[in-house]
Amino acid sequence: METKHIKIKDLISQASDMEDAADLIRSGEVVAFPTETVYGLGADGLNEEAVKKIFQAKGRPQDNPLILHVDSLEMLKRLIVEIPKDAYLCMDKFWPGPLTILFKRTHIVPGIITAGLDTVAIRMPSHPIALELIKKSNTPIAAPSANTSGRPSPTRASHVIQDMDGKIAMIIDGGETGVGLESTVLDLTEDVPMILRPGGVTLEDLREFLPQVIIDPGLLEGTGDHVTPKSPGQKYRHYAPKALMILFSGDGDKVVGEILERARKDEAEGKKVGLLVTEENQHRYPEKNIVVMGSSMDKNTIAHGLFDAIRKLDEMDVDIILCESVEEDQIGMAIMNRLFKAAGGNRIYL
Ligand code: TXA
Ligand code: MG
Numbered sequence: 001m002e003t004k005h006i007k008i009k010d011l012i013s014q015a016s017d018m019e020d021a022a023d024l025i026r027s028g029e030v031v032a033f034p035t036e037t038v039y040g041l042g043a044d045g046l047n048e049e050a051v052k053k054i055f056q057a058k059g060r061p062q063d064n065p066l067i068l069h070v071d072s073l074e075m076l077k078r079l080i081v082e083i084p085k086d087a088y089l090c091m092d093k094f095w096p097g098p099l100t101i102l103f104k105r106t107h108i109v110p111g112i113i114t115a116g117l118d119t120v121a122i123r124m125p126s127h128p129i130a131l132e133l134i135k136k137s138n139t140p141i142a143a144p145s146a147n148t149s150g151r152p153s154p155t156r157a158s159h160v161i162q163d164m165d166g167k168i169a170m171i172i173d174g175g176e177t178g179v180g181l182e183s184t185v186l187d188l189t190e191d192v193p194m195i196l197r198p199g200g201v202t203l204e205d206l207r208e209f210l211p212q213v214i215i216d217p218g219l220l221e222g223t224g225d226h227v228t229p230k231s232p233g234q235k236y237r238h239y240a241p242k243a244l245m246i247l248f249s250g251d252g253d254k255v256v257g258e259i260l261e262r263a264r265k266d267e268a269e270g271k272k273v274g275l276l277v278t279e280e281n282q283h284r285y286p287e288k289n290i291v292v293m294g295s296s297m298d299k300n301t302i303a304h305g306l307f308d309a310i311r312k313l314d315e316m317d318v319d320i321i322l323c324e325s326v327e328e329d330q331i332g333m334a335i336m337n338r339l340f341k342a343a344g345g346n347r348i349y350l
Helices: 015-026 048-058 073-079 085-094 128-137 157-164 203-207 252-268 279-284 299-315 332-342
Strands: 004-007 031-033 040-044 067-069 099-104 119-123 170-173 184-187 194-197 244-249 273-278 290-294 320-324 347-349
Touching (some): 004 015, 004 157, 031 157, 040 048, 040 128, 244 252, 244 332, 252 279, 290 299
Parallel strands (some): 067 119, 273 320
Antiparallel strands (some): 031 040
């Protein structure tokens, strides 16, 4: 399939381009578009055949449900049984924005969206192009991240092109995404509000409004294999570079020392070693095959650049990636969740 590429700089003067994109969505095709978190792979969320094309393009397992993106409360209300009180609080504060909320679904929502669950994940994105596409399409847009399943999520149109060119009808280039990591997935359908995936809205942000909010125990390490994460997507190896990756955590100086040591050893064995490190520590390593993920003084820069950094290391064709950790507060929780998954659980504590 020939993929159409459009670049949107101004929604007003380019209204007809957005109309073309919405026409494709309405006619059951797949369009990749920017959101404030990562690029999404969008299709009409009420059209089962259209949604099937998303799964095909990504190579996504059918048991992993999708998020529906809405532009208004009216659109939301058609999809769900009720809006719990806590949801009003969160929507008021964080919508439009990087928070996905689980609701009890109505029968309008096709089973393919929810993988047969009776809950549906919904968010209202804040990116103007995303909102305009939903509005013009006049339907909730189902959109997972626009990467091939298992690869790092795309934060630039060039990443989407790498993974999706030739497989979908259109790619809308809206520049780099802002947050850089996916939305927080919050379950409000049980007695205690629970974060199923840490993301752009932090635990600290949510606690202000939902003091009782907890993290899905299945997400935390050390709980053993018997606790399965509630969000199906969290059980897969995700965000994964092609190379083996090891995450080093603990005392900062020890981490640097251990990475240097391990790099020497692997290089002596003829392996090509890549380093994924913070700006502050960059000067402490040899310059070869090093990618800076951002500044530990401002973790938002790390969130913003993380997936691009992992893709860059892939392009260098390294055999092994040695990676620093960041503090797990604020957006650091989402960063460490993605790094831990990218490393397939390979984490060394020092
Ligand atoms: O920021 C984002 O959320 C991006 C942009 C495009 O909006 N989308 C995204 O979608 O990250 P995806 O499909 O890559 O991740 C959706 C996550 C998965 O972990 C999935 O298992 C979970 O949400 N999810 C969706 N519906 C669910 C449900 N009913 N119950 C539990 N988890 C659900
Ligand atoms: Mg994804």
